[in-house]
Amino acid sequence: MFVSEKAPAKINLTLDTLYKRRDGYHELEMVMTTIDLADRIDLWSRDSRRITLESSSGLVPQDERNLAYRAALLLQQRYGVRQGVHIRIDKRVPVAAGLAGGSSDAAATLRGCNKLWSLNLTLRELARLGAEIGSDVPFCVFGGTALAKGRGERITALPAPPHCWVVLAKPPRSVSTADVYQRLRIHQIKDRPRTAAIVETLKKGDYDQMIQYLGNVLEPVTMSVYPDVRLLKERILRFGVKSTLMSGSGPTIYSLVRTEAQAKRLYNSLRGFCQQVYAVRLLGR
Ligand SMILES: C[C@](O)(CO)[C@H](O)COP(=O)(O)OP(=O)(O)OC[C@H]1O[C@@H](n2ccc(N)nc2=O)[C@H](O)[C@@H]1O
Numbered sequence: 204m205f206v207s208e209k210a211p212a213k214i215n216l217t218l219d220t221l222y223k224r225r226d227g228y229h230e231l232e233m234v235m236t237t238i239d240l241a242d243r244i245d246l247w248s249r250d251s252r253r254i255t256l257e258s259s260s261g262l263v264p265q266d267e268r269n270l271a272y273r274a275a276l277l278l279q280q281r282y283g284v285r286q287g288v289h290i291r292i293d294k295r296v297p298v299a300a301g302l303a304g305g306s307s308d309a310a311a312t313l314r315g316c317n318k319l320w321s322l323n324l325t326l327r328e329l330a331r332l333g334a335e336i337g338s339d340v341p342f343c344v345f346g347g348t349a350l351a352k353g354r355g356e357r358i359t360a361l362p363a364p365p366h367c368w369v370v371l372a373k374p375p376r377s378v379s380t381a382d383v384y385q386r387l388r389i390h391q392i393k394d395r396p397r398t399a400a401i402v403e404t405l406k407k408g409d410y411d412q413m414i415q416y417l418g419n420v421l422e423p424v425t426m427s428v429y430p431d432v433r434l435l436k437e438r439i440l441r442f443g444v445k446s447t448l449m450s451g452s453g454p455t456i457y458s459l460v461r462t463e464a465q466a467k468r469l470y471n472s473l474r475g476f477c478q479q480v481y482a483v484r485l486l487g488r
């Protein structure tokens with residue numbers, strides 16, 4: 204049997220850290236939404252319990268360290284599945300970019316193997332399992348737009364943002380999420396995103412209000428370590444875009460614009476000095 208799943212990237216409309224927990228993780232409040240930039244996960248069932256993996260990208264591990272492999276193994280072990288799977292990842296989402304590419308691959312593998320192995324688990328059950336792999340996996344299991352709390356695993360669905368485009372620019376470096384959180388000093392945070400306000404504007408569907416509330420407390424942390432990320436944002440702001448923010452722990456900087464023509468114009472301007480640029484729609488639902 205064969206199953207194919209889309210694994211879309213996410214962006215953070217907001218990211219706020221409330222406090223550092225005893226287990227070392229940060230208690231979060233963030234609003235995330237999926238975008239139309241996705242990996243494709245193809246899955247073939249095997250009669251033996253073997254799990255194998257291949258990827259179109261040399262930048263991700265092709266063995267048991269891959270988050271998609273870990274997802275299949277966890278599901279297989281937890282539910283005593285006697286079958287195995289061959290996983291093929293067609294990688295389109297930039298790696299270690301703040302776009303949850305690996306988490307989305309893991310989530311898509313959970314959804315796909317659930318079908319392949321006829322387990323009939325609900326998305327909620329898959330999300331609970333996914334939390335054991337990474338903090339972003341539960342959101343990626345559901346996709347759409349959501350408020351995430353706790354370590355990232357407490358998900359409340361939200362309405363999709365108003366129709367718009369997102370232009371992403373990824374500087375030629377990867378960022379360690381653990382390192383960024385470690386450098387964060389919560390008592391030094393100056394500008395917190397207004398989570399309750401953005402949730403309300405999403406309910407109203409007001410684009411102009413929504414872009415006023417974008418915010419990410421990890422942005423100044425990453426930018427202080429990597430000045431090239433700050434420079435990239437400053438260059439984008441000079442094009443007169445008002446809705447520009449770093450996603451997750453970075454280094455990808457995204458800008459929201461209303462029309463395809465604006466997206467194309469910004470894409471062409473950014474291509475002049477940044478190699479990895481993408482112009483896609485927000486999926487959001
Ligand atoms: C930055 C975000 O992508 C925003 O969505 C997430 O918070 C990170 O999600 P992720 O990459 O799936 O994170 P994990 O793989 O669970 O954790 C990576 C590292 O980030 C730190 N971490 C992560 C989540 C969290 N709530 N607090 C943390 O301090 C921890 O040091 C952890 O070792």
Ligand SMILES: Nc1ncnc2c1ncn2[C@@H]1O[C@H](COP(=O)(O)OP(=O)(O)OP(=O)(O)O)[C@@H](O)[C@H]1O
Binds near residue numbers: 308378
């Ligand atoms: N399937 C996968 N796709 C991408 N990276 C993977 C995968 N499996 C394991 N990894 C490893 O995970 C690390 C983080 O990759 P990923 O692309 O998920 O980062 P990210 O976008 O910053 O994630 P997040 O936004 O969840 O913090 C990389 O170092 C990569 O080698």
